Amino acid sequence: MRRDTFLKSLAALAASTGLPLEALAAGSNLKMMIPANPGGGWDTTGRALGKALQEAGAAATVAYENKGGAAGALGLAQFVNASKGDPNAVMVMGAVMLGGIITGKPPVSLSQATPIARLTSEYNVFVLPADSPYKTMKDVVEQMKKDPGSIKWGGGSRGSTEHVAAAMIAREVGVDAAKINYVPFRGGGEAVAAILGGNVSIGGSGYSEFQTYIESGKMRAIGVTSDARLKGINVPTLKEQGINVVIGNWRGVYGAGGITPDQRKALTEMIVKATKSKSWAESLEKNGWTSALMAGPEFEKFVDDEFASLRAVMVKAGMI
Incomplete structure (x- = not known):
C-alpha cells in the first residue's frame, strides 16, 4: 500500500x-x-x-x-x-x-x-557596522535630530518590532517619526548583508540573528529594547541611555x-x-x-x- x-x-x-x-x-x-x-x-x-x-x-x-x-x-x-x-x-x-x-x-x-x-x-538589539562613523546610540540620535533622513534604519518588513522601535525612538527624542528613513527587508539574511555592507546606518533584529557578527567584531551592539540588560549580554538598554522605549518580540x-x-x-x-x-x-x-x-x-x-x-x-x- x-x-x-x-x-x-x-x-x-x-x-x-x-x-x-x-x-x-x-x-x-x-x-x-x-x-x-x-x-x-x-x-x-x-x-x-x-x-x-x-x-x-x-x-x-x-x-x-x-x-x-x-x-x-x-x-x-x-x-x-x-x-x-x-x-x-x-x-x-x-x-x-x-x-x-x-x-x-x-x-x-x-x-x-x-x-x-x-x-x-526576545527583545531587539540595534547594531552598527564595525566601521560606522557612529559609535553609540547617542551619536545616531544626534545625527537623526539634525537630519532625520540621513540615518537609514534597516530591519524587518514595515510594521516589524524593529520598525516600531525606531519610530518610538524618534518620537522619544523629539523627531517626527513619519520622517525616519526605514529600509525594510524580507528576511534576516538580507538585513545582515545590508548592515555589513554599510547600506544602512543602523540595523535592528533579535540578538540571535546578530550574535555571530557582534562576537566577531563585525557589528557593534549599541542598544537593546528590553527593560533591563539581558542575561549574559553586555548591551545597554535604551532606557539606560535616556530613551524610554521598551518593546518585545x-x-x-x-x-x-x-x-x-x-x-x-x-x-x-x-x-x-x-x-x-x-x-x-x-x-x-x-x-x-x-x-x-x-x-x-x-x-x-x-x-x-x-x-x-x-x-x-x-x-x-x-x-x-
Missing part, C-alpha cells in the same frame, strides 16, 4: 474509532510555512521547532517552505489558500506579522488560520483554517510535546530565546490583545 493511501486510511480510522489524532501526525509529514526568507528569526524558529517535533516523536518528517514578503502577509495568504482543513499544516508567525497586517492591510487575516501556541519571546505557530477542534487539540499537544524536548531546550539557549509557551484560548486572546496594543503604539508613534 502506498504511504499516502495508508495515511488516508489511518485518518479515516481515527475519525471512526477515536484514535488520538496526534498518532496520525506522528506518522505523517508535517508541512511548515515559514513566511520569511531564509536566515531570519522565523526561519530559525521554524527549523528549530521542526527538529524538536521530530526528536520528540511528534512528527515523522517536516517539510519547510519559505515565502517572504510584506511582513509575512504573502506567506500567510499562501498558507490560508493552500492549507485549509489540513491538520498537518502549520505556520510560524509572531509580533512582526501583526504589525505588517496593521500597516499593510492585506486581503487575508489571521482569523482565517487557527491559533495554536506562542513559543518564544514574540513568535508562535498557527494551524490551517477549517480544522476541527480535535485536530487543533492534537496539533497543540504536538507543539507542547516538542517544546519539552532536549533539542528545543538547546535551541533556546543557543539563540538567546526566552521560553514563552502559551496555548489554547489563552493564546488566542493574547493575539487579539496584542493587535489592539500594537495598533495603539503605532498610532502614538506616528506610523499610522
